[in-house]
Amino acid sequence: MIGKKRKLKDFATRMLIYLCATFSVVLLIGIILYVFFKGIRSVNWSFLTSVTSVLKGTVGIAGNIVNTLIIIFITMLIATPIGVGSAIYLNEYAKPGKIVTAIEYATETLSGIPSIIFGLFGMMFFGEKLGLGYSLLTGSLTLILMVLPLITRNTQEALKTVPAAYRNGAIGLGSGKWHMIRTILIPSAMPGIITGSILAIGRIVGESAALLFTAGSAKLLPKGIEGLLNKPFQSGGTLTIQMYLSATSEGDFDTAFGIAVVLLVIVLLINLGTKALTKRFDVTRKE
């Protein structure tokens, strides 16, 4: 028989576990509701499509949206091939040894470095040493280092799930290794690559500390095609940076909460997107 004292103790433990478990969900729901409640009034068409200007009397974040998109574009354009290439090397070419250990250790270390350090390094190296200053390009180059481990790891996971028979089959039919990688492996690992990329985009959208001293905080819209082409070499604040500035130095909480709503919606969409993708392409799933 279980004693009364034991029963009481078990009950207390169980309650404590439920309490802790409830906490995180209540927290999430609370955060989402609070942000939407406070910020939804600020979000409308002109908020999304105009630029804050005292002269015109408009409040808007269009410039920041464009900056965010440019940073995502440049970062992913460079980070995805490098990350995927690195995963392919680790999984398909490398034999276990010093080099692989070093690469894996470096990737691990890179993913543990806090974003403020990336920001500091980006400012010193890309901004000052290479003379790019405060610009979207400096910000993107910094972020490449930050999202690289994410893409590498997700691609590696995906490559591991591709059955060895695919490789042997292709090689056995006389295909070269590069041909096999291009036509068999990369398509099979595509879901993992896409998932990694979406996660990386999520990381870029939410990033602030690494961008504060690299990409700067300008919020004007580029003028015309030429302006857009020159934009990477100019300073530009992303949504998170603008939100930080609105909430602190500018004291404009309506805008801050408006941007928070936009950010939360993006995060939610990215989350749902990766979920749907993983489910759809899960090779191990039982039919």
Next chain:
Amino acid sequence: MNKKAFIEKTAKIIFLICAVVAIFAVCAITLYMFIKGAPALAQVGVFDLLFSSEWKPTAQTPAFGIGYIILSSVVGTSVSVLLGVPVGLLTAVFLSEMAGKKIGDVYRSAVELLAAIPSVIYGLIGMMILNPWMYKIEKIIFANDSEHSFTGGANMLSAIIVLVIMILPTVISVSASSLKAVPDSLRSASLALGATKEQTIFKVVIPAAKSGILTGAVLGIGRALGEAMAINMVAGGSVNIPLPFNSVRTLTTQLVSEMGYAQGLHRQVLFTVGLVLYIFIMIVNFALLKARKKGVAE
């Protein structure tokens, strides 16, 4: 060499170059942190810089002591990990041992979402909700204390609460997956011997998963130590002893708030702050490696 062999060779080299980028990046970052961070140590003096508590970078005779700043980071990180890990672990226990499949899935999505929320949003909410509460409490506690400088609620305690919330998702997901990996035979054996479910969890399952839980805790330390924007928004901005109701500066918030305008030696000292943070993070990374190795060995 024929064309095909040439293509194969080129492909291999290009992939190798991609893989080496990570090594190159880590080396470059480490090198830069040391090159930029070390000179101020020599100029100000190692002891005066690291252990002195006087921080007056723009005064007539400037003083660059980051002792309190280091202390605030250490205290903030340790307290938030001490609070966050138990809560996270118990939540992970619920996830892996008690929740059914449906509730478990909903929970996992919620935790993932919490991890994905940008840190500035945590900071904003902390500013709007936590700080006013703290100010009320502060006014009651220090009502008759003329020496206390009021902070408006932006204090160490707010920073710790925000950090606890921010490390929860990491701790929960890592611990939950290591609890899940404990073989069912252990649970059955314990239950068959007459242990209750709760006894089984705390005496059998958690000890068996301890290296994974440790990994989660170390990841939490890394996240708390490196978090910058959110705590910069809630922790106030004065260099102070890290007491609960004092406005404080940590290593990260020091960089965020002064890097923009610092000049000369002041700027170099900030690079040293970055270097100290980097060394702390390297220690955490090393501990992580050890914790993972231990997990593999078991």
